[in-house]
Amino acid sequence: xxxxxxxxxxxxxxxxxxxxxxxxxxxxxxxxxxxxxxxxxxxxxxxxxxxxxxxxxxxxxxxxxxxxxxxxxxxxxxxxxxxxxxxxxxxxxxxxxxxxxxxxxxxxxxxxxxxxxxxxxxxxxxxxxxxxxxxxxxxxxxxxxxxxxxxxxxxxxxxxxxxxxxxxxxxxxxxxxxxxxxxxxxxxxxxxxxxxxxxxxxxxxxxx
Amino acid sequence: xxxxxxxxxxxxxxxxxxxxxxxxxxxxxxxxxxxxxxxxxxxxxxxxxxxxxxxxxxxxxxxxxxxxxxxxxxx
Numbered sequence: 001x002x003x004x005x006x007x008x009x010x011x012x013x014x015x016x017x018x019x020x021x022x023x024x025x026x027x028x029x030x031x032x033x034x035x036x037x038x039x040x041x042x043x044x045x046x047x048x049x050x051x052x053x054x055x056x057x058x059x060x061x062x063x064x065x066x067x068x069x070x071x072x073x074x075x076x077x078x079x080x081x082x083x084x085x086x087x088x089x090x091x092x093x094x095x096x097x098x099x100x101x102x103x104x105x106x107x108x109x110x111x112x113x114x115x116x117x118x119x120x121x122x123x124x125x126x127x128x129x130x131x132x133x134x135x136x137x138x139x140x141x142x143x144x145x146x147x148x149x150x151x152x153x154x155x156x157x158x159x160x161x162x163x164x165x166x167x168x169x170x171x172x173x174x175x176x177x178x179x180x181x182x183x184x185x186x187x188x189x190x191x192x193x194x195x196x197x198x199x200x201x202x203x204x205x206x207x208x
Numbered sequence: 209x210x211x212x213x214x215x216x217x218x219x220x221x222x223x224x225x226x227x228x229x230x231x232x233x234x235x236x237x238x239x240x241x242x243x244x245x246x247x248x249x250x251x252x253x254x255x256x257x258x259x260x261x262x263x264x265x266x267x268x269x270x271x272x273x274x275x276x277x278x279x280x281x282x283x
Contacts, residue, residue, distance in 0.1 A: 008237075008241065013230070013234070024219070026219055026220075026222075026223040026226075030223065030226040030227075030230070033230050034230065037230065037233055037234065037237070040237055041237065044237060044240060044241060044244075047244070048240075048244055051244055051247075051248050055248070055251050055252075055255070058252075058255050059255065062255065062258055062259065062262060065262055065266070066262065069262070069265055069266060069269060072269050072273070073269065076269070076272060076273060076276060079276055079277070080276060083276065101271070101274040101275075103267055103270055103271065104270065
């Protein structure tokens with residue numbers, strides 16, 4: 001079910017009850033509707049500020065990256081003018097001894113985590129009901145586990161994925177040991193290399 | 209018209225005018241909300257394109273830097 005990220009409050013303008021002592025009801029309803037409209041405008045401006053703030057932060061991070069790139073390009077431009085093919089000595093041994101180039105492959109990690117949660121979603125989370133205080137029963141348990149974890153455990157999926165990964169590495173290690181002990185002489189001839197993809201986090205598993 | 213002198217009828221006319229005024233304001237609020245949503249989406253898509261170009265540039269600069277600088281030896 002999609003969540004509504006930003007909700008303008010109050011949703012209904014004219015649904016309040018008219019007080020008993022009022023004689024001109026139509027005017028009363030009009031005035032209360034106009035007051036609700038002003039509250040809606042306030043809520044709208046708060047959401048607009050939040051939207052522009054998020055866009056500004058992202059654009060700012062790009063600005064910093066671009067500045068960094070500009071400095072690197074300037075340094076490179078200076079360095080390239082200083083290159084001289086006549087002075088540079090190249091020995092055949094050195095060419096093979098040089099470290100091979102490897103680009104830095106930085107992967108984004110923990111993209112959907114507590115730190116990257118947007119502000120309206122944090123507010124929605126805090127407006128929600130808290131779970132029942134089952135953790136007060138934890139001291140009375142014999143196995144010393146947290147009683148609330150039996151009701152709701154936010155780290156459940158991560159622990160499940162972690163156990164799967166540990167199990168997978170353990171299985172691979174046992175497989176390698178078995179292969180070494182069974183045929184040490186022919187382990188690299190004619191045996192098809194089966195590449196097993198590591199189990200991905202259950203949050204991203206495809207549904208068949 | 210004779211009906212205009214009736215205070216109740218006058219009040220009802222005034223109420224209709226007020227409701228039309230409120231309707232104009234609420235539809236403007238909805239238009240502003242729609243504009244904000246579409247502006248947000250369009251900005252995010254442009255920023256994502258910019259991010260892709262920046263990442264490609266960064267990788268190219270890294271490669272050129274490696275080509276130009278004297279690399280360290282393995283020993």
